[in-house]
Amino acid sequence: MRIALVTGLHGLARHEAVQSLLSSQPRSLAVHHDLAHIGQGTVHRLTQDAAGHQETEPVHLDHACASCTLREDLIPFLLRTAATGDHDLCVVEAWNSVEPQLIAESIAAQDELRLTAVVTAVDAARLTADLGTHDELADRGLDIAQDDHRTVTEVLTRQLEYPGRIALRGEPTPHARALLTQLNPAADTAPTDAAADGWFDAEFDTEAAHARLNPAWARYTGHTDEHGVSTVVWDRDRPLHPERLAEALEELAARTLRGRGRFWLASKPDNVMLWESHQDLLMVENGGPWLDALPEAAMDLVSPGRRDAAHRDWNPVHGDRRQHLSFTGVGMDALALVELLDSCLLTDDETGQDEFHNDPFATFTER
Structure with missing residues (x-):
C-alpha cells in the first residue's frame, strides 16, 4: 500500500x-x-x-x-x-x-x-x-x-x-x-x-x-541573496579557537534565522563538532570522530554518504577536518557574519597550538 x-x-x-x-x-x-x-x-x-x-x-x-x-x-x-x-x-x-x-x-x-x-x-x-x-x-x-x-x-x-x-x-x-x-x-x-x-x-x-x-556530512553550497533573505556558506580549512568561538556564539546565533553544519575545533582535533541553530536557540554537540581520526579498519562501518562527503574535500595534511557551516537570515549582514566567523579561526601564530587552559568545550564528550 x-x-x-x-x-x-x-x-x-x-x-x-x-x-x-x-x-x-x-x-x-x-x-x-x-x-x-x-x-x-x-x-x-x-x-x-x-x-x-x-x-x-x-x-x-x-x-x-x-x-x-x-x-x-x-x-x-x-x-x-x-x-x-x-x-x-x-x-x-x-x-x-x-x-x-x-x-x-x-x-x-x-x-x-x-x-x-x-x-x-x-x-x-x-x-x-x-x-x-x-x-x-x-x-x-x-x-x-x-x-x-x-x-x-x-x-x-x-x-x-x-x-x-x-x-x-x-x-x-x-x-x-x-x-x-x-x-x-x-x-x-x-x-x-x-x-x-x-x-x-x-x-x-x-x-x-x-x-x-545531517550536519555531520550534509553538503551546503552557494551564496544566495533575494528579497531580503540570504544564505551564506562558510567553508574554511583552519581550526577554530575555542575561547573566541565561545565568545561569539550568542552573536552568531542572533544574527541568523537558521544555522547548520559541522566545524573543526582546535581543542578537539579528532572530533566533528555539530552546529544547529534556530534564531537565538543554539545546539552544539560532539558528533564523533572525523574520518581522518579513524583507524583504517573502521572505515567499512562508515556510511557511503559520509565517506563521499568527506572525500570531496579531503586534504592530504588534515583529511576531512574543516569548517562547513550554512547560515540563512532575513536582513542579514553576510559580510559582517563572515568576518566574525573568520575572527574565530586560529591565527598563523596560533597554528599548532593544542592546549587551551580555558576551553569552554572541554566537557563535550563523544556521543
Missing part, C-alpha cells in the same frame, strides 16, 4: 492538502492521531475515506507520547489496513508539532508499505511570522510532552527542510518564497489544492533526505 505523509504546524493548510490527496485517489484513506489531550493520556485515531466516511476511535497506549503513538498504533494500523487490500493509498496526517523524519523512516522500514510522498503544508500568510517568532510550542498549546521545550521556529524549520514537496495555502510573497527555497532547495512547491499527478510514482528516499539534513 502506498503512503503519503503530510505534516505541518498550520492545521487548515494541512487539512486542505490531505483532502486534495484523498480526492485524487478513489481507493484512498486518511488517518490522523489527535494529540491535543495527550497530556491527559488521551489520544484519538481519526480516519476518513475518499467518500467522506469518518470514524473516531480512542487509542489505548502504554505511555501517552508521540513516539508511542507511532510505534504502538500508527504502524500497526497501516499494516492492518495494507493487509486488507481495500485501499491503494493511505494519507497519514501528522499532528501539528510532529516532525516528519521519524514517521517517514518508520514507515519506509516496513516491507508492506511504500512511502511515496512526504509533504509539508504551510499557510503562506503565517510563514514569515512563525519562522521569526520566539514562541515555544507550549505558548500556543502545541507541546506534546511534559518536557517539550521546542520552539515554533525550530519545529516549522524541520518540517520545511525534510520533505520533497511543500503545499502552500495562499499565495506566498516573494520574501516567503525565498525563505522556502533557501531552507529547502530540494523541495517542489504547489498549492494545497493542486492535482497530485505523479506524486505517487516513486518512493520517497529517506536515506537521501537523512544525508541532506
Whole structure:
C-alpha cells in the first residue's frame, strides 16, 4: 500500500492538502492521531475515506507520547489496513508539532508499505511570522510532552527542510518564497489544492533526505541573496579557537534565522563538532570522530554518504577536518557574519597550538 505523509504546524493548510490527496485517489484513506489531550493520556485515531466516511476511535497506549503513538498504533494500523487490500493509498496526517523524519523512516522500514510522498503544508500568510517568532510550542498549546521545550521556529524549520514537496495555502510573497527555497532547495512547491499527478510514482528516499539534513556530512553550497533573505556558506580549512568561538556564539546565533553544519575545533582535533541553530536557540554537540581520526579498519562501518562527503574535500595534511557551516537570515549582514566567523579561526601564530587552559568545550564528550 502506498503512503503519503503530510505534516505541518498550520492545521487548515494541512487539512486542505490531505483532502486534495484523498480526492485524487478513489481507493484512498486518511488517518490522523489527535494529540491535543495527550497530556491527559488521551489520544484519538481519526480516519476518513475518499467518500467522506469518518470514524473516531480512542487509542489505548502504554505511555501517552508521540513516539508511542507511532510505534504502538500508527504502524500497526497501516499494516492492518495494507493487509486488507481495500485501499491503494493511505494519507497519514501528522499532528501539528510532529516532525516528519521519524514517521517517514518508520514507515519506509516496513516491507508492506511504500512511502511515496512526504509533504509539508504551510499557510503562506503565517510563514514569515512563525519562522521569526520566539514562541515555544507550549505558548500556543502545541507541546506534546511534559518536557517539550521546542520552539515554533525550530519545529516549522524541520518540517520545511525534510520533505520533497511543500503545499502552500495562499499565495506566498516573494520574501516567503525565498525563505522556502533557501531552507529547502530540494523541495517542489504547489498549492494545497493542486492535482497530485505523479506524486505517487516513486518512493520517497529517506536515506537521501537523512544525508541532506545531517550536519555531520550534509553538503551546503552557494551564496544566495533575494528579497531580503540570504544564505551564506562558510567553508574554511583552519581550526577554530575555542575561547573566541565561545565568545561569539550568542552573536552568531542572533544574527541568523537558521544555522547548520559541522566545524573543526582546535581543542578537539579528532572530533566533528555539530552546529544547529534556530534564531537565538543554539545546539552544539560532539558528533564523533572525523574520518581522518579513524583507524583504517573502521572505515567499512562508515556510511557511503559520509565517506563521499568527506572525500570531496579531503586534504592530504588534515583529511576531512574543516569548517562547513550554512547560515540563512532575513536582513542579514553576510559580510559582517563572515568576518566574525573568520575572527574565530586560529591565527598563523596560533597554528599548532593544542592546549587551551580555558576551553569552554572541554566537557563535550563523544556521543
